[in-house]
Amino acid sequence: MTGTTWQGDVDQRALPGTVRDDFPFFRGAEGVGLAYLDNAATTQKPAAVLAAITDYYATANSNVGRGYYRLSMASTDRFEAARGTVARAIGAAHPDEVLFTSGTTHAVNLLAATLGRRLVGPGDRVLVTGMEHNSNLLPWRRLCEEAGAELVAVPVDADGAVRADAFADALGPRVRLAAMAHVSNVLGTVNPVREMIAEAHRHGVPVVIDGAQAVPHRPVDVRALDADFYCFSAHKVYGPMGVGVLYGRRDLLADLPPYQVGGGTVKGVSLAEPVRYLAGPPRFEAGTPDVAGAVGLAAALDYLDGLGRDAVRAHDAALVRHAVTALGQLDRVRIVGDPARDPSGIVSFVVEGIHPYDVGGHLDRHRIAARCGVHCASVFLDGLGLLGTVRLSFGVYNTVADVDRVREAVAGVEPGFWTAEHPTTRFL
Ligand SMILES: Cc1ncc(COP(=O)(O)O)c(C=O)c1O
Numbered sequence: 001m002t003g004t005t006w007q008g009d010v011d012q013r014a015l016p017g018t019v020r021d022d023f024p025f026f027r028g029a030e031g032v033g034l035a036y037l038d039n040a041a042t043t044q045k046p047a048a049v050l051a052a053i054t055d056y057y058a059t060a061n062s063n064v065g066r067g068y069y070r071l072s073m074a075s076t077d078r079f080e081a082a083r084g085t086v087a088r089a090i091g092a093a094h095p096d097e098v099l100f101t102s103g104t105t106h107a108v109n110l111l112a113a114t115l116g117r118r119l120v121g122p123g124d125r126v127l128v129t130g131m132e133h134n135s136n137l138l139p140w141r142r143l144c145e146e147a148g149a150e151l152v153a154v155p156v157d158a159d160g161a162v163r164a165d166a167f168a169d170a171l172g173p174r175v176r177l178a179a180m181a182h183v184s185n186v187l188g189t190v191n192p193v194r195e196m197i198a199e200a201h202r203h204g205v206p207v208v209i210d211g212a213q214a215v216p217h218r219p220v221d222v223r224a225l226d227a228d229f230y231c232f233s234a235h236k237v238y239g240p241m242g243v244g245v246l247y248g249r250r251d252l253l254a255d256l257p258p259y260q261v262g263g264g265t266v267k268g269v270s271l272a273e274p275v276r277y278l279a280g281p282p283r284f285e286a287g288t289p290d291v292a293g294a295v296g297l298a299a300a301l302d303y304l305d306g307l308g309r310d311a312v313r314a315h316d317a318a319l320v321r322h323a324v325t326a327l328g329q330l331d332r333v334r335i336v337g338d339p340a341r342d343p344s345g346i347v348s349f350v351v352e353g354i355h356p357y358d359v360g361g362h363l364d365r366h367r368i369a370a371r372c373g374v375h376c377a378s379v380f381l382d383g384l385g386l387l388g389t390v391r392l393s394f395g396v397y398n399t400v401a402d403v404d405r406v407r408e409a410v411a412g413v414e415p416g417f418w419t420a421e422h423p424t425t426r427f428l
Contacts (some may be wrong), residue, residue: 008209014315015307022046022303035368035402040213040346040375040393042235049239052299056292064291065264065282067276079291083281085298086245089305090230091167091221094250096280100294103244104212105135107178107231110246110284110343111208111260112139115229118257119176119206122148122423127170127178127205130156133185134376136210140179149176156383160187164195171203178207181374182230186375186389187337188320188346190214194225201226202320206252212236216395217316217345219309222247234293239300243293246284254279262286304396312396317343319394319403326407333410336389348389351410355418356388357427359410363390366409368402374426381426388426 023032025044036044056078064076080095087095120126126140130153144151154170154246156162162180171178178200183190193209200207206228214220215232222230230247234240235410239398248256258265258277265277277283302386304312320343327333327349336348351359360372373388374381376378392406419423 014311014318015396017399018131019307020399022048024050024075026397032205033367035366035398037368037370037392037394037398037402037404037406039216039398040236040327040391041147041371042241043216043238043269043395044397045240045296046103046238048303049296049299050271053240053292053296053309056295061292063288073303074289078295079289079344082294082298085301086294090215090245090247091223095409097222097247097250097253099246099248099253099281099284100245100289101231102242102290103233103235104210104231106199107244107246107248108136108208108210109139111231112143113178114259115206115208115252115255115335116140116143116177117147120147120149121145121176123174124149124176125152125172125174126150126168127152127154127175127180129154129162129167129180129191131160131162131184131186131189131191131214131380132179132181132377133210135212136181136208137379140177150174153379154180156189156380158191159341160380160384161189162191162196163198168199169310171199171205175203175205178205178229180207180209182209182211182220183217183344183346184337184377184380185213185346186377186391188213188339188344188393189337190342190344193227197226197228205406213346214342216293218313219276228252234297234300237297237300238303239297240293243290243297245297253284257283258283258286260286263288307396315396316345316394319398319400320345320347323347323392323394323401323406326403327410330407332375336384336386336396345394347392349392350386351413352387353419354413354415355423356390357418358416359390361416361418362413363406363409368406368407368409370406376428380403 023044060075062071062075064079083095083098086098109407154167197207208229211230211232216237233244321340324340332352339347372390
């Protein structure tokens with residue numbers, strides 16, 4: 001196991017050093033001794049989440065919302081209890097404001113196909129920012145292409161941040177919708193979303209927030225943000241893959257048409273009559289949902305509550321600060337942006353003269369898992385004038401020792417195959 005001893009400037013009280021023991025992955029063949037620093041891509045799962053999923057299948061498995069027998073009702077109860085847990089975790093006014101999707105990507109596509117098609121027409125504008133993940137860019141881009149509208153990206157500054165006044169300047173009579181990341185998946189930059197939402201609302205523009213990288217690292221309160229729509233993925237917050245959340249204000253959801261249609265979205269259908277879709281979440285959750293996934297997500301959120309959301313934030317922030325200090329000591333390393341300004345669990349860097357894939361491969365040989373490349377955000381990387389970065393993204397089980405291993409490994413990195421043969425190639 002990598003060290004659980006604390007050192008340097010990290011607040012030792014934030015999380016207990018035993019957190020890693022909660023994660024069976026780190027006792028398995030691939031996990032022992034691994035510094036897993038790709039939590040922005042996906043997190044490992046605590047035993048409590050695995051147990052909740054197994055328990056659901058072992059004791060309550062049956063389809064939801066459509067069986068008039070006790071087992072089906074019990075399964076429905078667990079699904080709805082999970083919705084309630086999610087609603088409480090993000091400060092929603094009512095569980096009906098929580099829709100289960102397959103992830104952030106699905107949630108944004110759902111909104112582009114419903115809200116977007118309803119609001120956006122020829123000559124209109126949709127605002128995004130220059131830092132979006134493809135999942136919060138391509139659905140809006142396609143919507144604009146189909147509608148004859150214009151997609152406008154609010155520029156990022158030299159630190160890779162979007163300023164609230166730049167966003168305000170981009171708002172105008174043609175803007176129908178705005179969508180933006182709460183936290184950048186590339187640099188960990190935190191957008192001033194509360195101010196941006198307030199400004200958009202002054203123009204009558206609804207806002208979609210991609211919270212995929214925020215929910216894992218900071219308490220999120222959708223009502224305090226006055227968010228219209230807020231999306232995130234379970235697997236990035238210690239829950240299972242294949243399930244995610246679309247929060248929508250109740251009055252706004254009530255106005256939206258269904259996205260996919262099918263079983264579960266209606267009470268009864270007659271070929272002679274118009275279809276009457278149900279109100280609330282079932283309208284948007286056609287087909288059999290991932291009930292165990294929802295239950296697993298609720299267990300993950302409970303697990304984080306048990307650790308303490310403020311303690312998780314302090315821990316992740318302390319690792320960011322330590323990484324900035326530790327890597328900053330290396331001559332050839334340049335930290336991209338200013339991740340310590342409002343730390344959110346991510347630090348991206350480049351090693352001058354060495355292709356990011358060579359750095360990533362070198363780290364892998366040192367049993368350090370970190371993502372390198374464009375992180376599904378090549379538009380952002382283009383804006384920063386970079387081929388790619390190496391990204392460290394922290395989770396609750398990471399320690400200062402993990403960061404120090406990165407510093408030691410990076411100190412010895414040399415140009416390799418990619419630098420020599422494909423110095424300008426990007427793949428991932
Ligand atoms: C900011 C951001 N948005 C959206 C996504 C897409 O999430 P998913 O693949 O879980 O749908 C990611 C995943 O990396 C992300 O980091």
